[in-house]
Amino acid sequence: MKILFIGGSRINARLRVRALEKLGHSVDFYEHDTITPFSEVFLLRLFRFRLAGIVDRLSAFCLKRKLRFQGPYDVVFLNQSRLLGPRSYRILREHTEKIVNYINDDPFGNCSVSYWRLLLDALPSCDLVAVSRGENVREAKELGAQHVLRVFFPADEKLHSPMELSEGDVEKWSSDVLFIGTCFPERGPFMSRLIELGVPLTIYGNGWEKSPEWHNLRHVVKGGAIYGKDYVKVIQCAKVAIGLLSKGNRDTSTRRSMEIPAIGTVLCAERTDEHLSLYKEGKEALFFDNADECANRCLSVLKDPIVLKEIGCAGRRRFLKNGTTNLEMMKKILAAV
Structure with a gap:
């Protein structure tokens, strides 16, 4: 066509x-x-x-x-x-x-x-x-x-996949618990609570310097928004990546819900019926209802590198099975028109 x-x-x-x-x-x-x-x-x-x-x-x-x-x-x-x-x-x-x-x-x-x-x-x-x-x-x-x-939010089948990383990439982008996203009013207190509970957090995204909690967050905010291959590298070099929903957009899943598992990193996201339908809890992804549960999930899995790797690999396999990719989405839309 x-x-x-x-x-x-x-x-x-x-x-x-x-x-x-x-x-x-x-x-x-x-x-x-x-x-x-x-x-x-x-x-x-x-x-x-x-x-x-x-x-x-x-x-x-x-x-x-x-x-x-x-x-x-x-x-x-x-x-x-x-x-x-x-x-x-x-x-x-x-x-x-x-x-x-x-x-x-x-x-x-x-x-x-x-x-x-x-x-x-x-x-x-x-x-x-x-x-x-x-x-x-x-x-x-x-x-x-x-x-x-x-349609579900898609990840890209080519870009959002594990890459071959150099030593410099690993040194530059490595983190234990990562969040990539813009600062919204509810996110400052959430991240502050994670830090208070001892989560080794790294944040990339825009607007965090305007947060009332900036004094607590400034040491973990490493930069602004990241795109393209650097976006993939920073997620791949994280042990766990947090997925938060946009309350203003009434999200029950987001692009990151697909991109993080697609890249092979453990997704730790807000618990919703949609997330639970996409990934098996505790096996293919981690879910939480509040900051305290998020901290507990992250800290627990960080203690066990074997479980960490198993969940990351299982999450990627489930992503591929779900078919939540740009290619499949475009195919579905064109078939319906």
């Missing part, structure tokens, strides 16, 4: 494009920032002033010019395109019979709903909406989506 993919500039969108190409499809990739002369960040600021309609008209005008000599496409695949509304979809419809929108955030329950206005308004124009949360299926249908598919 010939596919037009419109998505963000970060690596995850490119990994999905690569999965489509691996499946044998021809893909044209437009980043959100290349649709208009203005950046996505700038245009989203206009939403605060109720100018979303103007953004949609601008996007539609630019798409019409950009696609003049392109297509037709078998499928237009949108990866959470917030700058495109009903007008833009009408332009896309001139070049395809099938429009898919994959939504990995939670615009239905998000407090910043104004930023999602165009995406939500355009749901009835999609032939398929793929969402990452169970409750989003009903919510999307209530907003007029014709066909909604639930």
Whole structure:
């Protein structure tokens, strides 16, 4: 198939494009920032002033010019395109019979709903909406989506796998208990409690210096957000990696729920029905309900290198069995459209 993919500039969108190409499809990739002369960040600021309609008209005008000599496409695949509304979809419809929108955030329950206005308004124009949360299926249908598919967050079958590490990599990235993620209000107290209970913690991520608990955390925060191969290396060099959920996004699992086991490191994540359906507790992953239980799980497994290795290997085998990869997700979405 010939596919037009419109998505963000970060690596995850490119990994999905690569999965489509691996499946044998021809893909044209437009980043959100290349649709208009203005950046996505700038245009989203206009939403605060109720100018979303103007953004949609601008996007539609630019798409019409950009696609003049392109297509037709078998499928237009949108990866959470917030700058495109009903007008833009009408332009896309001139070049395809099938429009898919994959939504990995939670615009239905998000407090910043104004930023999602165009995406939500355009749901009835999609032939398929793929969402990452169970409750989003009903919510999307209530907003007029014709066909909604639930998919799990994916890891990438190629990038998120054990790598050959140099001595320098091991020296640079090794840690006992790792957390990678942005600082949210509930995460500062959680991490402080882990430190108080003696967990040998290492943190990478943005915004931690703004946390009220920064005085307790500053010695364990080693850097900001990490992407690509360095992201894989830092997880692979950790004995245990913690998986926290985003309360604002109503998560019951996240990308890290798949990426950490895929890389072969022990996942220690919040206990949810979804996590328990993905991995056998105590055998393929560790789960907790609060910071004290998280600390207990981490400290216990660190004492036994054999059990640590067994859980890491079993978690990777289960990940492969689950098939929660970009390749399988894209295959499932295209089969449903």
